[in-house]
Amino acid sequence: MTSYSKEVLGDLAAGKLPWPQTRRIMSAYKDDDRFFKMVAVYQDRVAWKDPILLPVSDHLFICQSGDERITRCECGHSFGDYRKNWKLKAAIIVRNTEEALREIYPNSDIPDPQWMEIREFICPECGTMHEVEAAAPGYPIVHDFEPDLEGFYREWLGKPL
Amino acid sequence: MLDKPASALRLRERLIESERLMEETGCYDGITELHLRNQDPLKFETLHTKLRAYCVSAREMARRISASPGVREVGEMVVAIYTPEGDAIALSNGIMVHVHTMSRFIKWMIKNNYEENPQIREGDIFANNDAFIGTVQVPDVMDVVPIFHEGTLVGWAGAVCHELEAGGITPGGDVCLAQERFTEGLFVCAEKIGENDEIRRDYVIRCERNLRMPIYWVLDEKAKVASCIDMRESVKQLISEIGLDYWMKVSKEFIEEGRRAQLARTRQLTVPGIYRGHTFYGHVTAGKPGFQLLGDPDWLYNIPIEMEITTDGKITMDFEGTQPWGYHSMNCTPAGMDGGMFVTLTQHMNFEGLVNDGAWMATELKLPHGTWTNPDNEMVATATSWALLLPAYGVFQRLLSRGFVARGFVEEAFVGQVNSPMIEMGGESQYGTPFGMAHFECAAAGSGALAIADGLDTAYVGWNPESDMGNIEVWEQSMPMVYIGRSIVPNSGGAGKYRGGCSFVSTWLINKTSHLRLHTSEHSSRVFDNGGMCGGYPAPTCQKHRAVRNSNIHELAAKGEPLAHAPGIDPHVSDYEKNIGGDHVLVEGPYITLPHKSGDIFSHSYNGGGGYGDALERDPIKSAWDVENGYLTREAATQVFGIVLKDDADGYPLADIDATVERRAAMRKQRLAKAIPVSDWIDAERSRVEKADFAPEVKKMYASAIKLSSRFTKDFSEFWTVDAKSIFMPGAKP
Ligand SMILES: [Zn+2]
Numbered sequence: 001m002t003s004y005s006k007e008v009l010g011d012l013a014a015g016k017l018p019w020p021q022t023r024r025i026m027s028a029y030k031d032d033d034r035f036f037k038m039v040a041v042y043q044d045r046v047a048w049k050d051p052i053l054l055p056v057s058d059h060l061f062i063c064q065s066g067d068e069r070i071t072r073c074e075c076g077h078s079f080g081d082y083r084k085n086w087k088l089k090a091a092i093i094v095r096n097t098e099e100a101l102r103e104i105y106p107n108s109d110i111p112d113p114q115w116m117e118i119r120e121f122i123c124p125e126c127g128t129m130h131e132v133e134a135a136a137p138g139y140p141i142v143h144d145f146e147p148d149l150e151g152f153y154r155e156w157l158g159k160p161l
Numbered sequence: 162m163l164d165k166p167a168s169a170l171r172l173r174e175r176l177i178e179s180e181r182l183m184e185e186t187g188c189y190d191g192i193t194e195l196h197l198r199n200q201d202p203l204k205f206e207t208l209h210t211k212l213r214a215y216c217v218s219a220r221e222m223a224r225r226i227s228a229s230p231g232v233r234e235v236g237e238m239v240v241a242i243y244t245p246e247g248d249a250i251a252l253s254n255g256i257m258v259h260v261h262t263m264s265r266f267i268k269w270m271i272k273n274n275y276e277e278n279p280q281i282r283e284g285d286i287f288a289n290n291d292a293f294i295g296t297v298q299v300p301d302v303m304d305v306v307p308i309f310h311e312g313t314l315v316g317w318a319g320a321v322c323h324e325l326e327a328g329g330i331t332p333g334g335d336v337c338l339a340q341e342r343f344t345e346g347l348f349v350c351a352e353k354i355g356e357n358d359e360i361r362r363d364y365v366i367r368c369e370r371n372l373r374m375p376i377y378w379v380l381d382e383k384a385k386v387a388s389c390i391d392m393r394e395s396v397k398q399l400i401s402e403i404g405l406d407y408w409m410k411v412s413k414e415f416i417e418e419g420r421r422a423q424l425a426r427t428r429q430l431t432v433p434g435i436y437r438g439h440t441f442y443g444h445v446t447a448g449k450p451g452f453q454l455l456g457d458p459d460w461l462y463n464i465p466i467e468m469e470i471t472t473d474g475k476i477t478m479d480f481e482g483t484q485p486w487g488y489h490s491m492n493c494t495p496a497g498m499d500g501g502m503f504v505t506l507t508q509h510m511n512f513e514g515l516v517n518d519g520a521w522m523a524t525e526l527k528l529p530h531g532t533w534t535n536p537d538n539e540m541v542a543t544a545t546s547w548a549l550l551l552p553a554y555g556v557f558q559r560l561l562s563r564g565f566v567a568r569g570f571v572e573e574a575f576v577g578q579v580n581s582p583m584i585e586m587g588g589e590s591q592y593g594t595p596f597g598m599a600h601f602e603c604a605a606a607g608s609g610a611l612a613i614a615d616g617l618d619t620a621y622v623g624w625n626p627e628s629d630m631g632n633i634e635v636w637e638q639s640m641p642m643v644y645i646g647r648s649i650v651p652n653s654g655g656a657g658k659y660r661g662g663c664s665f666v667s668t669w670l671i672n673k674t675s676h677l678r679l680h681t682s683e684h685s686s687r688v689f690d691n692g693g694m695c696g697g698y699p700a701p702t703c704q705k706h707r708a709v710r711n712s713n714i715h716e717l718a719a720k721g722e723p724l725a726h727a728p729g730i731d732p733h734v735s736d737y738e739k740n741i742g743g744d745h746v747l748v749e750g751p752y753i754t755l756p757h758k759s760g761d762i763f764s765h766s767y768n769g770g771g772g773y774g775d776a777l778e779r780d781p782i783k784s785a786w787d788v789e790n791g792y793l794t795r796e797a798a799t800q801v802f803g804i805v806l807k808d809d810a811d812g813y814p815l816a817d818i819d820a821t822v823e824r825r826a827a828m829r830k831q832r833l834a835k836a837i838p839v840s841d842w843i844d845a846e847r848s849r850v851e852k853a854d855f856a857p858e859v860k861k862m863y864a865s866a867i868k869l870s871s872r873f874t875k876d877f878s879e880f881w882t883v884d885a886k887s888i889f890m891p892g893a894k895p
Binding site: 034105143 | 433438572573613691692704705731835836839840842
């Protein structure tokens with residue numbers, strides 16, 4: 001059975017593994033012990049102690065915080081109950097003028113701000129950009145991911161939460 | 162007389178029976194146990210590998226028969242072997258999107274009683290390019306031949322080529338001006354086009370008299386038929402070795418195994434739950450010559466997708482809330498939507514198992530009736546269905562990738578495919594003859610970024626994982642234009658910790674013609690039709706077209722003056738305007754205008770992919786390399802990525818790491834100073850929503866989505882705490 005060390009997976013996640021080795025991992029049969037090892041890699045990366053239950057973005061994790069399960073930024077900032085859309089508790093910059101769009105796209109043809117705006121969802125504590133939406137003005141904010149956390153642990157991982 | 166299958170059941174009854182068994186048992190054709198696989202797994206695997214080898218070698222052989230650069234150079238072809246009921250057992254590489262559309266074509270013939278009339282006999286050749294029967298768009302012409310063994314129909318061999326000319330209202334295959342089926346070109350609707358392994362002469366005559374460049378289509382037909390016969394003979398030989406009974410059983414077990422493998426892969430690579438995403442597409446045609454005012458000329462399409470992964474591993478994709486079909490060529494049929502799903506699964510999930518129709522059976526598509534994904538009118542045009550299909554499946558790739566990231570398989574996460582706009586042409590060729598052609602260098606866009614690396618530059622399109630732009634010299638043989646530039650478009654990949662793959666732009670001098678019609682399609686206007694992921698930005702995919710009529714390029718060349726080989730990096734004044742004299746043209750939306758002639762210059766750019774992660778985490782050294790090699794401008798490196806560059810002794814850009822760290826810290830502070838809580842933004846924005854203070858096309862988009870979807874209406878109303886219906890459809894019944 002394929003399996004990789006935590007160090008290798010840490011380098012893989014950090015984009016530091018040499019490409020030939022990355023290619024081999026991509027082409028090989030998948031390692032069935034990946035999930036918990038990767039969680040351990042992330043757990044080492046964060047400064048807080050709450051056990052990570054599921055990574056949901058590059059720097060966002062669902063974790064067990066006392067009796068609650070919350071979405072937490074790598075910096076420690078809590079976005080509240082994991083079942084709620086974390087974006088609603090984020091800070092936002094909306095680029096809906098030519099000038100504001102031009103800052104990100106200085107040399108390209110840009111959208112008509114009447115038709116599309118760029119929404120940047122930012123951690124209010126550390127300023128990390130967690131997600132970008134390109135949407136028509138007035139379009140509701142998307143709730144990207146509602147994991148079936150219970151079902152995942154029970155049925156697929158065979159472990160209680 | 163009809164050759165009846167040896168089975169007591171006729172094909173039609175057999176197909177219905179097979180569907181009933183699937184319904185009852187949940188397994189393909191009622192196969193609940195993989196007996197042959199369990200008996201001798203090695204024999205099982207070896208046979209599938211053989212079938213796959215038959216397909217791959219048949220396709221390679223056929224590419225050498227074809228005359229079209231689309232097939233020869235770019236590989237716009239796929240072949241596959243099917244069960245008697247029309248389910249794919251094995252396939253070649255190439256435009257895999259069509260493996261399942263061909264399956265629909267075969268089933269359509271069976272369900273429509275082709276056994277009775279026109280009959281299905283050994284040596285028959287059937288062709289189709291009708292999307293409502295089973296293909297994506299009019300240029301995707303497919304041929305299938307039945308495989309008989311001692312009088313019994315034991316399978317089908319099929320092949321598809323994307324034709325470079327389809328004889329529609331505008332030259333080429335992605336007939337951008339088609340607004341109804343009747344202007345899309347030459348339709349072959351599940352037609353018997355040959356007998357005794359020979360294409361009928363009257364069919365060839367029809368092609369020759371209804372296409373601008375029949376040589377491509379007709380020679381591709383020969384290539385496809387040759388590949389089908391090649392596969393058929395290989396399968397017959399195989400059956401004589403393993404026996405008919407074994408063949409009939411194993412071919413079905415392969416598919417059931419493929420279905421199970423897909424479910425297992427989903428359980429292995431993802432996390433169950435509900436995933437959501439969206440993208441948009443802008444269609445701007447007001448005032449353009451040729452467009453009939455059958456509907457609103459300008460339209461903003463929203464493409465929301467909700468994907469559910471259940472704990473049994475089934476993936477369901479739901480397009481509820483998207484826009485209605487329209488009088489344009491971007492509609493898609495369920496066959497096309499299926500094809501998009503199939504080709505995405507084969508690339509992203511089903512890479513270990515037996516790749517066949519089983520993967521498709523482990524998924525479900527919900528395509529709301531009346532939308533562009535499932536038109537309730539079979540007269541609509543679908544010639545450029547890729548315009549909406551590619552952005553939609555880019556969303557699918559991002560949703561799947563969210564699952565890969567959550568599961569820890571970061572190396573599989575991929576920000577997804579983008580549209581790859583097509584340029585087509587016709588008129589008088591460089592040889593003085595009439596011609597028509599699609600230029601297929603678009604089959605090499607930039608890909609979305611990965612979660613651990615940059616996207617591929619000019620090397621990926623969703624419909625054909627084996628992407629290729631083809632050689633300049635080969636394209637130049639086929640059209641009255643010569644390249645004066647083909648280069649990377651700086652900043653065309655979306656910004657991020659890992660940037661999207663960059664696209665390229667071509668610049669041509671129109672040459673040796675007095676009449677060249679140039680048209681483009683699948684270019685979104687006014688909105689980006691892709692997205693970034695996890696903090697990455699979308700790629701800038703709403704480019705305009707730049708051209709110069711009556712240029713002075715020959716005078717400049719004679720004097721040895723510098724020319725312009727690309728639009729350059731000033732979006733307000735192109736390098737063409739700076740260096741070349743003539744009448745400069747800037748066109749938004751599909752390029753449909755007066756014919757060009759020798760001495761004119763035309764440029765067309767393709768799309769890059771979206772970025773992954775926060776751009777302020779980008780490796781400064783990689784960006785310095787990007788700047789040095791023309792993938793990124795200095796301006797963007799500094800203001801988007803926060804990278805401070807200095808020059809080394811030779812004048813090459815060098816990242817100043819300390820200054821970059823400092824600049825990025827300041828940029829994060831700026832972000833925080835500028836950003837407001839989302840709740841405040843929602844409160845402020847609500848009044849705009851209540852007043853419907855939006856552009857007319859945006860209001861129309863909301864009204865259309867509300868009319869078609871109660872779920873969209875509910876979600877919109879709940880999000881803004883408003884009554885969406887009364888805002889966007891005043892006067893409508895509640
Ligand atoms: Zn944070």
